[in-house]
Amino acid sequence: MTPSRLREARSWWAREAYGRRDRQTALEALERSGIPRRSVARAKGVFSAMARGEALIAGAAGLAVPRPKNSMKNTRYLRLLQWRMVMAYGGFEIFAKACLGRSDTGGLHPEDIDHITACCGYEPPAIAPPVCSADAAKWLNRPQKGRPIQILIDFLQLKDGHGTFMEQWLTGTPITSAAGACHLAKILRHATAHGVLSPTKCRELGFVDAIRTTPRTLDAIRLTVIERIYGSRQPR
Numbered sequence: 001m002t003p004s005r006l007r008e009a010r011s012w013w014a015r016e017a018y019g020r021r022d023r024q025t026a027l028e029a030l031e032r033s034g035i036p037r038r039s040v041a042r043a044k045g046v047f048s049a050m051a052r053g054e055a056l057i058a059g060a061a062g063l064a065v066p067r068p069k070n071s072m073k074n075t076r077y078l079r080l081l082q083w084r085m086v087m088a089y090g091g092f093e094i095f096a097k098a099c100l101g102r103s104d105t106g107g108l109h110p111e112d113i114d115h116i117t118a119c120c121g122y123e124p125p126a127i128a129p130p131v132c133s134a135d136a137a138k139w140l141n142r143p144q145k146g147r148p149i150q151i152l153i154d155f156l157q158l159k160d161g162h163g164t165f166m167e168q169w170l171t172g173t174p175i176t177s178a179a180g181a182c183h184l185a186k187i188l189r190h191a192t193a194h195g196v197l198s199p200t201k202c203r204e205l206g207f208v209d210a211i212r213t214t215p216r217t218l219d220a221i222r223l224t225v226i227e228r229i230y231g232s233r234q235p236r
Helices: 003-018 023-032 046-061 075-100 110-120 134-140 148-155 160-170 178-193 199-204 208-231
Strands: none
Touching: 003 023, 003 046, 003 208, 023 046, 023 208, 046 075, 046 208, 075 110, 075 178, 075 199, 075 208, 110 178, 110 208, 134 148, 134 199, 148 160, 160 178, 178 208, 199 208
């Protein structure tokens, strides 16, 4: 995706979809893109939802968080990173659901994430497995509490599928796919928004780099989705 083509795609999308110049053309292009899992041909509110989601994703990705001295020990800095990521994933969920043709109030399902990332074809930078601090290692290695990985899965309140995914990452498998980055963002978003993952625990568990970089990955996925829709226009 060249910069010029991306500019063309974003300009066209703003005019046709959000600018109300020809929403039917834009809907037809979205339908032909292969992204929706349900028909959007006669759907209402698709572009409104996509616009709201885009604003949150782009806003989060472009939000600079000044890095102070001793930033890894600065609670305010870490909390800002966490909530920037929460903002990015919240926007991605709104945006992706609209693209997929979903209008319900539930969150993104794993198969939704797999589908939309497969359609966009974006390959993000790898997310290396986390390295936890000595304090976190001591907290995780409490024999009477069970396996360290299970202690962490229970702490983050993960479901079965997410637990397996996190175990692979935590035990040495880098996350190299867009789908994997989205699944990780969802897990860390929920743990942060539900008050489980404090800035201190985030730092001790080695999650800071993932939380810092996932907003940009979600934004890149957004842009590739728009480019795919642009490429699906019907020749006139």
